[in-house]
Amino acid sequence: MTSDELNAVYDLPYTRLPHPRYKGRRIPAYEMIRHSITIHRGCFGGCAFCTISAHQGKQIVSRSKKSILKEAEAITRMEDFKGYITDLGGPSANMYGLNGRDKNVCAKCKRPACLHPKVCPNLNTDLTPLVDLYRSVGKVPGVKKISIGSGIRYDIMQYRDPDAKADKSHRTYTEELISKHVGGRLKVAPEHTQDHVLDLMRKPPFSRFEDFKKTFDRINRECGLNQQLIPYFISSHPGCTEEDMAQLAIITKRLNFRLEQVQDFTPTPMTLSTEIFYTGINPYTMKPVYSARTDREKQAQQQFFFWYDPARRNSLIAELRRIGRSDLIPKLFHP
Numbered sequence: 001m002t003s004d005e006l007n008a009v010y011d012l013p014y015t016r017l018p019h020p021r022y023k024g025r026r027i028p029a030y031e032m033i034r035h036s037i038t039i040h041r042g043c044f045g046g047c048a049f050c051t052i053s054a055h056q057g058k059q060i061v062s063r064s065k066k067s068i069l070k071e072a073e074a075i076t077r078m079e080d081f082k083g084y085i086t087d088l089g090g091p092s093a094n095m096y097g098l099n100g101r102d103k104n105v106c107a108k109c110k111r112p113a114c115l116h117p118k119v120c121p122n123l124n125t126d127l128t129p130l131v132d133l134y135r136s137v138g139k140v141p142g143v144k145k146i147s148i149g150s151g152i153r154y155d156i157m158q159y160r161d162p163d164a165k166a167d168k169s170h171r172t173y174t175e176e177l178i179s180k181h182v183g184g185r186l187k188v189a190p191e192h193t194q195d196h197v198l199d200l201m202r203k204p205p206f207s208r209f210e211d212f213k214k215t216f217d218r219i220n221r222e223c224g225l226n227q228q229l230i231p232y233f234i235s236s237h238p239g240c241t242e243e244d245m246a247q248l249a250i251i252t253k254r255l256n257f258r259l260e261q262v263q264d265f266t267p268t269p270m271t272l273s274t275e276i277f278y279t280g281i282n283p284y285t286m287k288p289v290y291s292a293r294t295d296r297e298k299q300a301q302q303q304f305f306f307w308y309d310p311a312r313r314n315s316l317i318a319e320l321r322r323i324g325r326s327d328l329i330p331k332l333f334h335p
Ligand code: SF4
Pocket: 044, 099, 100, 101, 105, 106, 107, 109, 110, 111, 113, 114, 115, 120, 121, 122, 123, 124
């Protein structure tokens, strides 16, 4: 799909209403999206467990600013609009307008991810068009605030791009995002704390999340804001053991998180993670990889997310003893 085709799809005269069969019923998903705008398709993150690049492609196709502004104006005319745009997003909110610098290199590229294991030097990471878009939508009469509801990739914002303009745009975007466009809670997806699991997931090391949290806390302090960072995590991903989950619990406890946005790995067609889960082998190294498979093994991992729940304490202590890591009990249950 080209940008023009994408614009043409979004320029159609949608009612922006649920199907009439839902008349009078409250639809939570609709509440979330009715004042939000999709600004691009595709994702070059290449997370090993995710199918978005298989559905939408690795190359980002962005809508024009004109098309997005037209939709923003349409939203301001909605009867229930109170001035708050709840998302300018896509699979990852901050990939708008980003593509390879040399398209010929991209056309021959076999990398599944442009960000992992390192940011590709051919990737244009200039967030200036996105900053400009937020500012422009913010000037549409009737818009009081734009919050970003889609998840963001902090590794793009942290990348030191040799191109000075792109590099500067990362700092501008980070400051404006955190100071102006967080609707109380900002979603990010470190997905795990253990780097060997993160590497299998094709995610950046956990230290990047800790660095981002410091930036988030600093900007909040400077702006007198009390906003929350909401990290997403996965248990039972191939390569993850109960000991890894115990470490995840200890580390997130140290960072003062009580996790809510968590999920247990579910094999999904067309992903590397599912191939590893199914075969028990990492196809890149041909080495065996452990995966939790039984309900018991999966539950044993997942319960570590909820270390703060007194009802799970005895079970977690028993599990730590069973895996020979009684030494972690005081770290999890004592200050
Ligand atoms: S060459 Fe780089 S920017 Fe282009 S698709 Fe490959 S990894 Fe992505």
